Amino acid sequence: MKNxxxxxxxxxEKCSGCGMCRNLCPQNAxxxxxxxxxxxxxxxxxxxxxxxxxxxxxxxxxxxPELARxxxxxxxxxxxxxxxxxxxxxxxxxxxxxxxxxxxxxxVVFGAGYDERLKVxxxxxxxxxxxxxxxxxxxxxxxxxEIYREVKGGLETGRPVLFVGTPCQVAALYAFLDGDPPNLYxxxxxxxxxxxxxxxxKWLGHLERVFKTSVRSVNMxxxxxxxxxxxxxxxxxxxxxxxxxxxxxxxxxxxLGRAFLKNYSLRKRCYTCSHVGFPRPxxxxxxxxxxxxxLGTDNPEKKKGISLNLINSEKGKRLLEMSAADARFIRxxxxxxxxxxxxxxxxxxxxxxxxxxxxDTVRYDYETLVKxxxxxxxxxRLSRLKVKIKKRLRPxxxxxxxxx
Numbered sequence: 001m002k003n004x005x006x007x008x009x010x011x012x013e014k015c016s017g018c019g020m021c022r023n024l025c026p027q028n029a030x031x032x033x034x035x036x037x038x039x040x041x042x043x044x045x046x047x048x049x050x051x052x053x054x055x056x057x058x059x060x061x062x063x064x065p066e067l068a069r070x071x072x073x074x075x076x077x078x079x080x081x082x083x084x085x086x087x088x089x090x091x092x093x094x095x096x097x098x099x100x101x102x103x104x105x106x107x108v109v110f111g112a113g114y115d116e117r118l119k120v121x122x123x124x125x126x127x128x129x130x131x132x133x134x135x136x137x138x139x140x141x142x143x144x145x146e147i148y149r150e151v152k153g154g155l156e157t158g159r160p161v162l163f164v165g166t167p168c169q170v171a172a173l174y175a176f177l178d179g180d181p182p183n184l185y186x187x188x189x190x191x192x193x194x195x196x197x198x199x200x201x202k203w204l205g206h207l208e209r210v211f212k213t214s215v216r217s218v219n220m221x222x223x224x225x226x227x228x229x230x231x232x233x234x235x236x237x238x239x240x241x242x243x244x245x246x247x248x249x250x251x252x253x254x255x256l257g258r259a260f261l262k263n264y265s266l267r268k269r270c271y272t273c274s275h276v277g278f279p280r281p282x283x284x285x286x287x288x289x290x291x292x293x294x295l296g297t298d299n300p301e302k303k304k305g306i307s308l309n310l311i312n313s314e315k316g317k318r319l320l321e322m323s324a325a326d327a328r329f330i331r332x333x334x335x336x337x338x339x340x341x342x343x344x345x346x347x348x349x350x351x352x353x354x355x356x357x358x359x360d361t362v363r364y365d366y367e368t369l370v371k372x373x374x375x376x377x378x379x380x381r382l383s384r385l386k387v388k389i390k391k392r393l394r395p396x397x398x399x400x401x402x403x404x
Contacts, residue, residue, distance in 0.1 A: 003049040009042065010061045016269045017041055018172035019144035021055040030055065032143065038198025038362045039141055039267050058175050061274070065174035069279035073310040075337040076320070077289045077330045079301060090137045090221035091288045092307030094327060095164060098187065098284070099131050101322045107160035107183075109134070110151055112142035118204060118218060119197070122147035122165070124154070134164075137189075137221045139260055140200040141267065144169060148176040155181050166191045167275030170282045185319050188282030190308075190343040193270030195260055199361040203255035206366035210252060213238035220256060223305065232256065254370050258377035263348050264357045271350040276343060283316035284309055291340030292332075308337050351376070 009021060017040050022030045029048035035041040042055075056062065080086040080093030089096060099109045109125045113133035121143040125131040142165075151173060154161045160183050163173055167188040174180060207215050214237040222233035222245060230248040248257035259265040275281060289308035309329075311317055320329065338344045351357075353376060360369055370377065 003046050003051045009055050010059050013268050014061050015041055016168035017141055018168050020172035020176050023146055023148040024058055024176055037358045038196035060171045060175040065171055069312045071278050072334055073312045075332045075334045076309045077292055077332050078307050078309050078327050080327055086304055087223055089135055091305045094307040094309060097323045097327045098319055102160050102162045105160050108154045109162045111164040112138055121145055136219055139220050139256055141194040141197055148173055155184055167281050185315055186282040187284045187286050188280055190287035190341050193266030193348050195265040199265055202366040211236055216240050254377055264351055264354055271348055273347055276347050280312045283313045287341055
């Protein structure tokens with residue numbers, strides 16, 4: 001049989017970099033390598049490939065796995081009743097709540113976490129302590145390594161397994177397993193898109209040049225930042241006990257506050273993601289519950305972080321029921337969830353200069369890149385002035401609306 005070229009498995013524009021084909025290949029002929037845009041993408045070793053074409057048959061971007069999922073899931077505003085666990089999470093701390101149920105039953109949890117070099121990789125956790133590196137959002141493509149094989153091994157013990165990842169990674173797991181085992185629970189999260197590991201490393205290098213020491217830890221969704229819920233917390237090797245907090249819009253944080261939010265740094269497939277809207281691939285969908293109506297902006301619970309949970313399957317309901325004693329669940333209208341989360345309404349828009357920007361993240365150092373794209377990332381003086389005026393007027397507009 002003829003060996004398939006990698007473009008025949010899935011074209012670069014359609015590849016999500018999920019790594020399923022690497023895990024699936026019986027000959028270990030597929031590896032994940034850094035592509036020309038700085039993302040992890042599959043590459044075939046022609047000396048090992050026997051042309052079985054299993055990768056073609058099971059690629060989730062070519063054929064989505066068939067799953068029993070709700071077209072109109074139940075929506076809940078919810079949060080962890082343990083304030084410390086909630087504070088350590090990006091939103092309402094529901095990942096920890098669900099993980100605790102799995103641990104209590106002798107199971108294992110899989111998710112993306114930082115390793116000792118701050119590389120984002122998938123790993124397994126069997127205790128609350130091992131779960132800590134997997135908490136909070138990481139806005140970068142995670143290396144899935146051989147995690148799907150590890151999940152399969154965990155399932156074969158008969159104990160419960162929880163897998164949390166992007167929608168494409170959750171779909172990839174089901175494609176790898178070629179089914180939906182009864183002891184597997186999955187959570188996808190609403191995903192804006194992922195920047196490349198190459199760009200992420202250049203951002204960290206920039207921070208280390210600024211502080212003249214290595215970055216020991218990074219939290220991209222810290223709740224310690226007083227100026228903005230979307231905060232970044234850094235700990236440096238020179239002062240490991242001291243935490244530095246920055247808002248996403250601060251200078252030097254362009255990786256998240258500008259390039260990410262303005263959609264310049266995302267993987268090509270993210271702009272045409274097939275997992276936008278419904279049905280969702282996970283048993284539960286996790287997200288921030290933006291625009292939560294009648295709780296009000298000054299509600300103390302909202303300030304602590306509130307999760308949106310979409311219950312997409314019977315196993316999702318089971319997970320919710322198991323967690324009822326450890327979390328507060330408030331049923332909400334699905335339309336409210338959709339209104340506050342653009343990833344449920346449509347794909348992320350691709351800026352005209354996206355391709356050039358992403359190639360330049362490989363070509364230039366961080367400082368040169370930001371300087372070259374200053375206008376695109378920060379806008380003109382006039383546009384920045386308009387934003388400031390709009391922010392100043394927003395409380396007045398809200399007050400007037402409340403009197404109508």
